[in-house]
Amino acid sequence: MIQSPYIRKPASVQRVMFTVLLALTPGIAAYVWQVGAGILVNLAIASATAVAAEALVRRLRGRPIAPAIGDLSALVTAWLVVLCFPPIVPWWVTVVAVTLAIAAVKHLYGGLGQNPFNPAMVAYCAMIVAFPSLMSQWPPAGGLDFATQLDLILGGARNLDAITGATALDALRTGLRGAESVDAILRQPPFGTLGGRGWEWIAAGYLAGGLLLLALRVITWHMPVAFLATLAATAGAFWLANPAQFASPLFHLASGGAMLAAFFIVTDPVSGATTPLGKIIFAAGIGLIAYLIRAFGAFPEGIAFAVLLMNLCVPLIDMKTQPRVFGHRRGKSP
Amino acid sequence: MTKRLHRFKGGVDLDYHKAESAGVPIRSAPLPPRLIVPLRQNARSVAHGIVTAGEHVLKGQRIGEAEGVLGTAVHAPTSGTVIEVTEHPMAHPSGLDTHCVVIEPDGDERWVALEPLDHRSIDRQSALNRLREAGVVGLGGAAFPSHVKLGSGTGVDTVVINGAECEPWITCDDRLMRERADQILAGAAILSDLIGAKRVLVGIEDNKPEAIAAMRAAAAAQAAPIEIVAIPTVYPAGGEKQLIRVLTGIEIPHGRLGTDFGVQCFNVGTAAAVHRAFALGEPLVSRIVTLAGNVERPGNYEVLIGTPVASLLELAEPRADTDRYILGGPMMGFALPDLSVPVIKGTNCVLSASPTLFPRSKPPLPCIRCGECARACPAELQPFELYWFAHSRNFGKAQEYHLFDCIECGCCSYVCPSHIPLVDYYRYAKSEIWARERETRAADGARERFEFRNFRQEREKAEKAAKLAAKAAETKAKLAQTETAPAPAPTEAAPQSEDDAKRALIAAALERAKQQKAAAKPKNTEDLSAATLAEIAEIEARRKALGLSEGDAGDVRPALPTLPGPTTAATPPAPPGGDPEPLAREDRP
Amino acid sequence: MLTALLIMAAIALVLGAALGFASIRFKVVGDPLVEKIDAILPQTQCGQCGYPGCKPYAQAIANGEADINQCPPGGEEGIRKLADLLGREFKPLSEEFGVEKPKAVARIDEQTCIGCTLCIQACPVDAIVGAAKQMHTVVEPLCTGCELCVAPCPVDCITMEPVAETVETWKWKYPVIEIRKRA
Numbered sequence A: 001m002i003q004s005p006y007i008r009k010p011a012s013v014q015r016v017m018f019t020v021l022l023a024l025t026p027g028i029a030a031y032v033w034q035v036g037a038g039i040l041v042n043l044a045i046a047s048a049t050a051v052a053a054e055a056l057v058r059r060l061r062g063r064p065i066a067p068a069i070g071d072l073s074a075l076v077t078a079w080l081v082v083l084c085f086p087p088i089v090p091w092w093v094t095v096v097a098v099t100l101a102i103a104a105v106k107h108l109y110g111g112l113g114q115n116p117f118n119p120a121m122v123a124y125c126a127m128i129v130a131f132p133s134l135m136s137q138w139p140p141a142g143g144l145d146f147a148t149q150l151d152l153i154l155g156g157a158r159n160l161d162a163i164t165g166a167t168a169l170d171a172l173r174t175g176l177r178g179a180e181s182v183d184a185i186l187r188q189p190p191f192g193t194l195g196g197r198g199w200e201w202i203a204a205g206y207l208a209g210g211l212l213l214l215a216l217r218v219i220t221w222h223m224p225v226a227f228l229a230t231l232a233a234t235a236g237a238f239w240l241a242n243p244a245q246f247a248s249p250l251f252h253l254a255s256g257g258a259m260l261a262a263f264f265i266v267t268d269p270v271s272g273a274t275t276p277l278g279k280i281i282f283a284a285g286i287g288l289i290a291y292l293i294r295a296f297g298a299f300p301e302g303i304a305f306a307v308l309l310m311n312l313c314v315p316l317i318d319m320k321t322q323p324r325v326f327g328h329r330r331g332k333s334p
Numbered sequence B: 001m002t003k004r005l006h007r008f009k010g011g012v013d014l015d016y017h018k019a020e021s022a023g024v025p026i027r028s029a030p031l032p033p034r035l036i037v038p039l040r041q042n043a044r045s046v047a048h049g050i051v052t053a054g055e056h057v058l059k060g061q062r063i064g065e066a067e068g069v070l071g072t073a074v075h076a077p078t079s080g081t082v083i084e085v086t087e088h089p090m091a092h093p094s095g096l097d098t099h100c101v102v103i104e105p106d107g108d109e110r111w112v113a114l115e116p117l118d119h120r121s122i123d124r125q126s127a128l129n130r131l132r133e134a135g136v137v138g139l140g141g142a143a144f145p146s147h148v149k150l151g152s153g154t155g156v157d158t159v160v161i162n163g164a165e166c167e168p169w170i171t172c173d174d175r176l177m178r179e180r181a182d183q184i185l186a187g188a189a190i191l192s193d194l195i196g197a198k199r200v201l202v203g204i205e206d207n208k209p210e211a212i213a214a215m216r217a218a219a220a221a222q223a224a225p226i227e228i229v230a231i232p233t234v235y236p237a238g239g240e241k242q243l244i245r246v247l248t249g250i251e252i253p254h255g256r257l258g259t260d261f262g263v264q265c266f267n268v269g270t271a272a273a274v275h276r277a278f279a280l281g282e283p284l285v286s287r288i289v290t291l292a293g294n295v296e297r298p299g300n301y302e303v304l305i306g307t308p309v310a311s312l313l314e315l316a317e318p319r320a321d322t323d324r325y326i327l328g329g330p331m332m333g334f335a336l337p338d339l340s341v342p343v344i345k346g347t348n349c350v351l352s353a354s355p356t357l358f359p360r361s362k363p364p365l366p367c368i369r370c371g372e373c374a375r376a377c378p379a380e381l382q383p384f385e386l387y388w389f390a391h392s393r394n395f396g397k398a399q400e401y402h403l404f405d406c407i408e409c410g411c412c413s414y415v416c417p418s419h420i421p422l423v424d425y426y427r428y429a430k431s432e433i434w435a436r437e438r439e440t441r442a443a444d445g446a447r448e449r450f451e452f453r454n455f456r457q458e459r460e461k462a463e464k465a466a467k468l469a470a471k472a473a474e475t476k477a478k479l480a481q482t483e484t485a486p487a488p489a490p491t492e493a494a495p496q497s498e499d500d501a502k503r504a505l506i507a508a509a510l511e512r513a514k515q516q517k518a519a520a521k522p523k524n525t526e527d528l529s530a531a532t533l534a535e536i537a538e539i540e541a542r543r544k545a546l547g548l549s550e551g552d553a554g555d556v557r558p559a560l561p562t563l564p565g566p567t568t569a570a571t572p573p574a575p576p577g578g579d580p581e582p583l584a585r586e587d588r589p
Numbered sequence C: 001m002l003t004a005l006l007i008m009a010a011i012a013l014v015l016g017a018a019l020g021f022a023s024i025r026f027k028v029v030g031d032p033l034v035e036k037i038d039a040i041l042p043q044t045q046c047g048q049c050g051y052p053g054c055k056p057y058a059q060a061i062a063n064g065e066a067d068i069n070q071c072p073p074g075g076e077e078g079i080r081k082l083a084d085l086l087g088r089e090f091k092p093l094s095e096e097f098g099v100e101k102p103k104a105v106a107r108i109d110e111q112t113c114i115g116c117t118l119c120i121q122a123c124p125v126d127a128i129v130g131a132a133k134q135m136h137t138v139v140e141p142l143c144t145g146c147e148l149c150v151a152p153c154p155v156d157c158i159t160m161e162p163v164a165e166t167v168e169t170w171k172w173k174y175p176v177i178e179i180r181k182r183a
């Protein structure tokens, strides 16, 4: 028997997830405009895989299938996976990654709400470790027409030089290894005004979507602000110390997955911290680690690893940052 | 009148549905054919019934004496005849029975002699007693005795009068403020006098402009420093702690009294009842109840305590698609298990619920840790953590995360996108914890008593042994003196050693016991009153009828004469009570 | 390679030292085990476990002489707590010692009682009042429901009555979700 309250806000998980999907569309639109429609193919593949994987696992676990698909959370995971991947990864990479995210990361830990790690980020890390080259072939903005993209996605032969330019982060990193100065590197073709050419617009799209989520109160300001601020601050500190060796904070904010991560990945409620202070620490930690990996680590983009590392710390962060309770003084007063 | 208001965190905006029932003036509910007045008025105390079936009572006559610290008196709500004192379901989520006095009204509504009293003419304690005897309790819902709230009243600076009424649909306080503002303010002045407060603040949500206007008008006519404050409408602004926070900025944690912080809060209805208890001498026998929801004629009624909910509902004409009835508001009320339950002092609203107005909750999904609930929680808790601990029955952790600070306002359940019945989990966890505390207390008591009993038995044994030793020594000395004299007991060998002396003693005692047993009546029936003897005879007869002959109990009986009783302490064999292992003798499986 | 090995060795050393320090520094010096076990036992003092009271049984468990599933009044939950405390596997209540029953209290039929005081002596918690040849009665809140007084009564006037739920002792149930078929 369910007791009071007898009235409920017309909110639902489905509605939350739908809002997230909606908020991703400006970014996706920019993606299509700047890079090409190939991403849509991968999105479709990923969505189908997610639904199938979800249904399959639910059946294996003997749980009702309909409500789980209806809550759209699998779709959100699938879309995020695709959006972190290069748009021209072969279809089977997407399928494997999404299946991994849904079946292993989400359901092995008990399904919706139980997974300690961000499924999309686990999938990304697994794939970049397993298929490093496929995962680092990014087409230059506007560089490939849809037919070529489709062919590549469907497993067409890859002529590396023709199809891929390095991403901005990649170029920066190889450039610095080659002992060029940042200024010189930034004048090369992959770079636009702020970040990677074309990719800046996509980042702007995500930013717009993120602001929508904020306005609709689906996410709170803590995580995006803490993440972006820490990323910028760390980058700024290094940049001020040595502008020749390190790129500016603006470049870091505008390139790679920073914006996508700030509003859609770091903010994943299930695997993130939940207390206000905890959220700030969590997101700041990601920002810091992500920058360190970008600047000194073995991978050009470090957000995924940073997220997983911070996921590990969530229980501790939450435990240590329990907010003050009404009427009690701050601190532990049981 | 510009007052800086404080805010409490959390809370939700609701669809208030006040208009439906707020427009109609308060009407008197007609006398029902039967009034069922529970002697228990809240979960904590029961009054002691002082009427019996067949007695005629007058309106306002005391039918239950206040008992215990939290007790208040109970009065006949109308004049009539007591039909019976019986068990009847109570307005409580459990639907369990409680002692009730059933009264058939005679229709005269004849009052007992009322004695108005000026609270200033008597001392504080007598004034509090008056409230206790008048059965005045908090009318906001919890029915907490007012005299107890006032009792600890030193150093209180502010009396807060709660006219916020934040639950949707309920308008009884609203109507009361519009129609009887002067009564409320008079009551507030008395409360403030009794508690020695310097100022009175009345908090009213700003969605009740008429009530605010009426109260302001009445306050202007008063000399006392009473301030009417319009507060922002947000659920649960009417929660006692939340209202105090909004008006004064003071936060009262769980387990502390407002008095400790110099503020105490009373409902507007309570203030009016206090006024009536003094100015008119009337005990609390009626209250205002909102009837609303899925009904044709919503409105507020002045209802006698004890009126069955079913006969009350007839006045409002529930629509056909009503599927349950809710007592209280939709956020904190409960579905009535039974419509025959009577209105009690804490009943503020009866809602008729239909699937369209109050849809059944959708099946819950797992918690996605979205934190919506934490943002809505006015107690600034982390409801999803509490849910997790309550769900996994980890009560210790739940308490560590301040489960008992939860005021069960329902905000968290209201906003949860996963439709988890969060509050149900907290209620479950709280009552489990209480039950466990009761059990632990009982177990501790039992342990103590058990240990004391063991100690006592040890002591008795030791004392007995000491006495025996003394006696033995004495006998030995005697024996030594009269060496040639014949042994006093039929012992063959002359006692030479200590052991022999002891043996002689035992034998003598056994002999004595044998004689005594032969001489004694079968039962210890000496020096009993004639009545008891008759009763015993009767019992004997009954036992015979049951086939319990003397022989049946014979195996136990021989021990009897050695029980503490006529036999002296010198009787050597330890009585069965001193048996160190009473458990070992049992033929238990 | 050597550096790596050295580093690993150093880390192992540091961690080992830290653990060792922690085990000394944070050593739990709580109640002795018997007290802790006794705190879990229900204190019904009924002896169904085969020991004359809860404390002796606690002692026996602590000494490893008795198993943890011998106390019927403690029931499953008690066994679970003991298993938790002692780090053992949970096992169901051993039938040999009895079955879990709802809590009951003794009631003496005062009409039949002959005032023999046998039940007083049997009661482990002194929950019965009365004197020789007087009517005896059970002080209900003190009675643990151990049933020890039932057998000694020569006239069988003691019955065990289950404790009824009252508004005070009533508990909210664990929320069970109604699973209704969608029409």
Ligand code: SF4
Residues within 6 Å of the ligand: B366, B367, B368, B369, B370, B371, B372, B373, B374, B383, B384, B387, B412, B415, B416, B417, B418, B419, B420, B422
């Ligand atoms: S609102 Fe519901 S889903 Fe969200 S954190 Fe709270 S309990 Fe979990």
Ligand code: SF4
Residues within 6 Å of the ligand: B373, B376, B377, B378, B379, B380, B381, B383, B405, B406, B407, B408, B409, B410, B411, B412, B413, B422, B423, B426
């Ligand atoms: S019911 Fe309790 S936990 Fe939920 S919002 Fe209200 S006070 Fe907070």
Ligand code: SF4
Residues within 6 Å of the ligand: C041, C042, C043, C044, C045, C046, C047, C048, C049, C050, C051, C052, C053, C054, C055, C057, C070, C071, C072, C073, C074
């Ligand atoms: S069975 Fe349980 S309650 Fe009875 S004496 Fe043994 S430990 Fe105590």
Ligand code: SF4
Residues within 6 Å of the ligand: C105, C106, C122, C123, C124, C125, C126, C127, C128, C138, C142, C143, C144, C145, C146, C147, C148, C149, C150
């Ligand atoms: S009265 Fe009987 S059942 Fe109750 S504790 Fe004493 S011996 Fe046990």
